[in-house]
Amino acid sequence: xxxxxxxxxxxxxxxxxxxxxxxxxxxxxxxxxxxxxxxxxxxxxxxxxxxxxxxxxxxxxxxxxxxxxxxxxxxxxxxxxxxxxxxxxxxxxxxxxxxxxxxxxxxxxxxxxxxxxxxxxxxxxxxxxxxxxxxxxxxxxxxxxxxxxxxxxxxxxxxxxxxxxxxxxxxxxxxxxxxxxxxxxxxxxxxxxxxxxxxxxxxxxxxxxxxxxxxxxxxxxxxxxxxxxxxxxxxxxxxxxxxxxxxxxxxxxxxxxxxxxxxxxxxxxxxxxxxxxxxx
Amino acid sequence: xxxxxxxxxxxxxxxxxxxxxxxxxxxxxxxxxxxxxxxxxxxxxxxxxxxxxxxxxxxxxxxxxxxxxxxxxxxxxxxxxxxxxxxxxxxxxxxxxxxxxxxxxxxxxxxxxxxxxxxxxxxxxxxxxxxxxxxxxxxxxxxxxxxxxxxxxxxxxxxxxxxxxxxxxxxxxxxxxxxxxxxxxxxxxxxxxxxxxxxxxxxxxxxxxxxxxxxxxxxxxxxxxxxxxxxxxxxxxxxxxxxxxxxxxxxxxxxxxxxxxxxxxxxxxxxxxxxxxxxx
Numbered sequence: 001x002x003x004x005x006x007x008x009x010x011x012x013x014x015x016x017x018x019x020x021x022x023x024x025x026x027x028x029x030x031x032x033x034x035x036x037x038x039x040x041x042x043x044x045x046x047x048x049x050x051x052x053x054x055x056x057x058x059x060x061x062x063x064x065x066x067x068x069x070x071x072x073x074x075x076x077x078x079x080x081x082x083x084x085x086x087x088x089x090x091x092x093x094x095x096x097x098x099x100x101x102x103x104x105x106x107x108x109x110x111x112x113x114x115x116x117x118x119x120x121x122x123x124x125x126x127x128x129x130x131x132x133x134x135x136x137x138x139x140x141x142x143x144x145x146x147x148x149x150x151x152x153x154x155x156x157x158x159x160x161x162x163x164x165x166x167x168x169x170x171x172x173x174x175x176x177x178x179x180x181x182x183x184x185x186x187x188x189x190x191x192x193x194x195x196x197x198x199x200x201x202x203x204x205x206x207x208x209x210x211x212x213x214x215x216x217x218x219x220x221x222x223x224x225x226x227x228x229x230x231x232x233x234x235x236x237x238x239x240x241x242x243x244x245x246x247x248x249x250x251x252x253x254x255x256x257x258x259x260x261x262x263x264x265x266x267x268x269x270x271x272x273x274x275x276x277x278x279x280x
Numbered sequence: 281x282x283x284x285x286x287x288x289x290x291x292x293x294x295x296x297x298x299x300x301x302x303x304x305x306x307x308x309x310x311x312x313x314x315x316x317x318x319x320x321x322x323x324x325x326x327x328x329x330x331x332x333x334x335x336x337x338x339x340x341x342x343x344x345x346x347x348x349x350x351x352x353x354x355x356x357x358x359x360x361x362x363x364x365x366x367x368x369x370x371x372x373x374x375x376x377x378x379x380x381x382x383x384x385x386x387x388x389x390x391x392x393x394x395x396x397x398x399x400x401x402x403x404x405x406x407x408x409x410x411x412x413x414x415x416x417x418x419x420x421x422x423x424x425x426x427x428x429x430x431x432x433x434x435x436x437x438x439x440x441x442x443x444x445x446x447x448x449x450x451x452x453x454x455x456x457x458x459x460x461x462x463x464x465x466x467x468x469x470x471x472x473x474x475x476x477x478x479x480x481x482x483x484x485x486x487x488x489x490x491x492x493x494x495x496x497x498x499x500x501x502x503x504x505x506x507x508x509x510x511x512x513x514x515x516x517x518x519x520x521x522x523x524x525x526x527x528x529x530x531x532x533x534x535x536x537x538x539x540x541x542x543x544x545x546x547x548x549x550x551x552x553x554x555x556x557x558x559x560x
Contacts, residue, residue, distance in 0.1 A: 211398035
């Protein structure tokens with residue numbers, strides 16, 4: 001099988017490695033706007049050739065859209081305009097409602113499968129690509145009822161080979177839950193980094209005292225604006241809703257600390273502890 | 281050397297293992313109020329014997345206070361009341377101002393060394409104790425000018441053996457910076473867990489979608505109230521100060537998302553990214 005990956009960054013690059021390592025793709029074509037990224041991707045073996053999007057769509061059996069989420073809907077339409085009924089187009093983006101709405105009435109809608117593998121790191125670009133990245137991680141498939149059964153089966157076979165448990169949701173449900181579970185974590189991590197950078201004029205102290213839990217909560221603050229500005233803005237209403245609730249929870253804790261309310265704080269922390277039933 | 285560890289939980293238990301593994305203590309006495317924890321600690325080899333605090337202080341060369349921070353100042357006074365000029369008392373608590381103030385005028389102040397090893401996990405109790413916990417992590421020593429030189433030298437020799445770089449601060453400076461770098465991370469993590477538990481009535485979705493960064497930002501929400509309520513309340517003014525700034529940063533991000541201010545968000549994220557210069 002010949003695969004085209006548009007966007008050879010963290011996710012696209014890791015997916016290219018997975019397709020190759022599992023013997024799923026015999027040839028991988030890549031689309032990369034950045035010359036530097038194109039050179040890195042070729043050097044790392046993420047693609048055999050860099051091609052134009054049009055050329056890649058004409059050649060590939062599987063077309064994977066792995067660019068920032070604000071660019072995916074139009075690329076999906078452009079890809080669907082050119083595919084025949086044996087080609088499959090998928091994306092790996094973090095939000096789905098706008099995408100699924102834009103392609104809903106396309107004559108070739110059936111050739112598209114909306115996919116979100118639940119894996120990522122705070123790094124970006126081809127050099128962030130990792131072998132074995134998706135293995136064992138859940139993958140969400142959205143709106144599969146609107147995809148042709150053979151296209152869905154093709155995608156399911158790929159993720160079965162990668163040993164990814166598959167979860168099925170509609171796009172609105174997906175965007176709501178990813179706001180809660182993924183997007184808000186990035187917002188708080190960015191804000192925490194900004195807080196500490198604002199308050200700690202002497203960076204040496206941050207360095208000296210790291211180890212107190214800071215690294216894990218601030219890790220995601222290293223994530224790139226190119227990826228995350230579009231995600232937050234394209235999932236705006238869900239993100240704002242959960243962000244309002246988060247600020248509210250912080251204000252409750254603040255008032256309890258102000259009032260030395262040990263019992264109240266204990267109650268909140270005990271309840272927060274129950275998250276370990278869900279997250280190991 | 282004979283060591284007494286008061287509180288054989290995460291930190292005290294791990295310190296007991298370190299003292300034993302490095303051949304620093306030939307015998308370890310433990311103080312544990314909880315019968316279950318005492319039994320677990322003996323079974324795990326964290327202590328050779330469980331003793332009363334008074335008995336332990338009478339016997340030990342080194343007395344280590346590893347109980348919740350609200351109990352440390354009075355225990356420090358009670359230990360200092362009984363020690364001779366060859367014994368050394370240290371704590372491993374996360375806040376220092378109140379402690380150092382309480383013991384400031386004690387006739388045996390010189391026998392106390394205020395210590396904060398910058399290591400921890402979200403787990404608690406004897407079973408959370410880990411071998412090699414402190415190795416290579418920074419350790420903060422506070423107000424060493426008020427400790428006897430031989431007592432400081434004894435503590436420095438221990439942390440040199442554990443390969444911990446030593447950092448010297450005054451207690452107020454320590455409490456301010458740990459509020460920024462450690463305590464606020466716990467507050468945001470608790471609040472994030474509460475937010476998601478509040479919004480996500482279906483826990484299955486949290487589980488299905490984890491992998492999007494949530495685990496690392498929410499990890500500290502598993503931390504125990506017994507440890508963290510006293511830390512937040514005893515470091516109240518510093519914690520409130522940094523919490524106010526954090527809520528302010530979140531409100532700035534919220535307003536930018538509301539206004540679709542992509543440039544503004546990019547600016548904030550680019551600035552947040554600079555945290556990687558400091559935290560690897």
